[in-house]
Amino acid sequence: MHPKLNRRYFLLLISLLLIQHVPGSLCQNGGEYETCGAPFQCAGMGEISYPFYGGNRPNYCGYPGFQLSNCQGDVPILTISSIRYRVLEIDNTGKTVRVAREDLWNTTCPRFLYNTTLEENIFLFLPNDQNITLHYGCFTSSGQPIPLQLPSMFPCNVNRTSSSFFTLGGAFPSIPGFGAPIRCETNISVPVNETAARLLAVSSASIVLLQDALASGFSLQWSANNTACENCTQSGGVCGTNLDPLSFACYCANGPFSSTCNSAETENGVSLGIPSIITSSIIIFCYLKRQCSSRESIQESNRKVETFLLNHGSLAPKRYNYSEIKQITKSFSDKLGQGGYGSVYKGVLPKGRLVAVKVLNEVKGSGKDFMNEVGSISRTSHVNIVNLLGFCYERNRRALIYEFMPNKSLEKLMYKSGSPNSEGHLEWKTLYQIAVGVAQGLEYLHGGCNTRIIHFDIKPQNILLDEDFCPKISDFGLAKLCGKKQSILSTIGTRGTIGYIAPEVFCRNFGGMSYKSDIYSYGMMVLEMAGAKKIVEVRSTKSSENHFTDQVYELIVVRETMKFDEFMSSEDKETAKKMFLVGFWCIQTTPSDRPSMTKVIEMLKGSLESIEVPPKPFLFSPRMPTPYFSSSLSTYLDGES
Structure with missing residues (x-):
């Protein structure tokens, strides 16, 4: 190192160490020792201490994931993985x-x-x-x-x-x-x-x-830093959490320390607090190498992640570093798929659990969409929502670890062997169960979570299937969180996939964006599952400028040449009828005309006769009189020529 820099390093280090020698009583104390050491009661349950917090007890007195709510009620509530x-x-x-x-x-x-x-x-x-x-x-x-x-x-x-x-x-x-x-x-x-x-x-x-x-x-x-807390209390301190950066804190009468109230090791009369030495070293390094700017940027990104982990508590998935991701995927040796976002690899966690690791292309910036996906899916716990097991956020390297789905995505299987009722394709019964499962997952997102989640990208590629073909909604990168009572979202820009985007998402004249936008996307997917696109490809002679749902609707109404497969059972025909009717109800142009997911589930599980005939979406062509539509649809669905 240059002699001049050596001299500056020495002088700066001595100055910083002398600062640390100032008695704790002269340093600023935020009152954490008194606050966190005071008795804490919640819903009349005795005296509660670390790692729990809530009510009038601030979060720095507890451990992430141990927040108690309903402290003014009859019993405290602890939320773990979205379950109360x-x-x-x-x-x-x-x-x-x-x-x-x-x-x-x-x-x-x-x-x-x-x-x-x-x-x-x-x-x-x-x-x-x-x-x-x-x-x-x-x-x-x-x-x-x-x-x-x-x-x-x-x-x-x-x-x-x-x-x-x-x-x-x-x-x-x-x-x-x-x-x-x-x-x-x-x-x-x-x-x-x-x-x-x-x-x-x-x-x-x-x-x-x-x-x-x-x-x-x-x-x-x-397990909440149990050993560290015991050491802290034995030294006369009170356990808590340092919020920035996220770490254990031992609050003492003379200020916070990293482990115990006696953690300041004294050498030659100079107090060498470990956190202070680390901070001093970082400052010196930045000063000498002139890298403070880039380091601050990295620290800001890390601070956002740490804040997210603290705010989400037990809801936050495990964080992995990039070297662990390489070990889990065996250096990315088994690729499952690739898209514009990056690639998906098969991996194995240390305990032997199979996982799918989505490694995103190297990105710059704050990673807002990435943390949005992590934050959205961390709030969910439902059989029809994919489980996010962990994530990696290390500079510009980002990855998501999901449970492994052996049957991949719905898109991979939907047209595996041609038309929906062809040999080797998913059975109608399985398609029906998938449609019901996705509807149940959306119902949960729209009303079952503590916070309403709007997915904004429902499509076959984002529906994963486990070994029993149970569907699980995935990819929450475009999701939007809102209050349960919030009916209309503010302008957030066009988001979704062409062909599944609701009209109001790209044109506000049709109405405001809401959870009904997901219902439109779901309806388009159900029509596709029922074979709407294949019907157009095989049978339609109309110009390609017409939207495929408009053509399918016309084919159904005027029963041009479409018939059910002669080998289909009556039960399968009824399933197909339900899926067509429900699909058209869901893609009504005006959001208020679309049913809720609860109503969709009711229609799918109820009798065919109980489903009213949906009007034609007016975005594509004028509505036809209901009596004509009803009789024509009935004739078509019965397969008569």
Whole structure:
């Protein structure tokens, strides 16, 4: 190093170290020691301390993911992976908390059905707790309700001809004396404490015992810098969190420290606080190398990520560095696909779980869309929403780690072998189940989350399929968060994919953007699933300037040459009819004319006769009289010439 720089380095270092020697009483103290050390009560539950915070207790007194809400109510609420839990008991000595699911409190028929999931890096199930499985919408292989009245049955009809019951453990039920196989639309797993599980096992199962077991809750072990907190309290400090950068903080009478109140190692009468030395070294390095500007930019990006992690608490997925991403993907050796955003690789987490890693093309800037996707999907927990397991945000390298979907995307399979009813293509029954599943996922996004999420890019490419062809909505890069009572969004620019974008998104004259924009995209996708594009490609002789939905509508109305496959069963024909009708309802030009996703699910699961005939979307051509449309559509759908 140049002698002049050496001299500057030495003088600056001595100055900074002398500053650190100033007694703590002379330094600024934000009052964290007094604030976080004061007793904290929430909903009348004793004295609560770190890692919990909430109510009038600020977030720097707790640990991300441990915020308690409803402190003025009857019981504290802890949210883990978008699931709300009633806090029944907190054991600071054993580092455990006993909780019960809020959605299953005094009911076995919640609005949304999903498994009990945790952030494994924060919470762990205790080995003594046992799972019970709630089976919803169960029926025989012939589609009939279960003819037996089991003691474990409970009232919750997912549709008009279904039964619901529960079993201990995760195995599918085996009913003595009943040989026909049983299928259920949804099975969710819920832990209960050991005593409640034993009582259910030895007693005659009943709805009363089930509700008691669910209300008794289960225990979770937490990990929130446990060792560091113990060391801090033993030294006379109070545990908390340093918000910038995000790290553990030990609040002491003479100020905050990184580990304990005795963490300032003294050498020759000079106090060498570790955080201060690190800060001093960074300043010196920036000064000597003249790289402060670029470092500040990196720190600003990291600060945004750290703030996101803190604000989302337990909802935030695990953060990986780029070297870990390379290990997970075995140096990107198994590519699953590629798009304009980047590439997707198959990977394996350290515990052996298969994952899909979406590595984005190198980008510059703040990465707003990237963090938007992470933030949006982190708020969700639903069987029809893909699970985001982790992410990487390291300078201009960004990646997303999703659960692995062996059947890839709906787009990959929808036209695998030609027309929708051709050999090798997805069966109509499977297409119907996918349509229902996506509708349930959108219903959850629009009304089941704490914050309403509008996806803005529903299309076959963004619908992933697991090993059972259960659909999962993915790719939240264009998603928009808004309040549940917010009906119209402010102008956010055109977003989506051509062919699926609602009219109001690119032209405000049709109305304001809202969750109804997702419903339009869903309708276009359902029509495509039913074979609308193939109908146009094969049968239409009209000019290409006409939109394909307009042509399909005309073909259906005037029944030109279109017929159902002669080998289709009556059940498949009914499924196709429903999908066409629902699709046209969803793509109505005026947003207010489109049904909600709850209504869409009702139409799909109800009888064909109960679905009213939709009018023709007027964006493409004038509406036709309803009586003419009704009779023509009926004739077409019956396959008559």
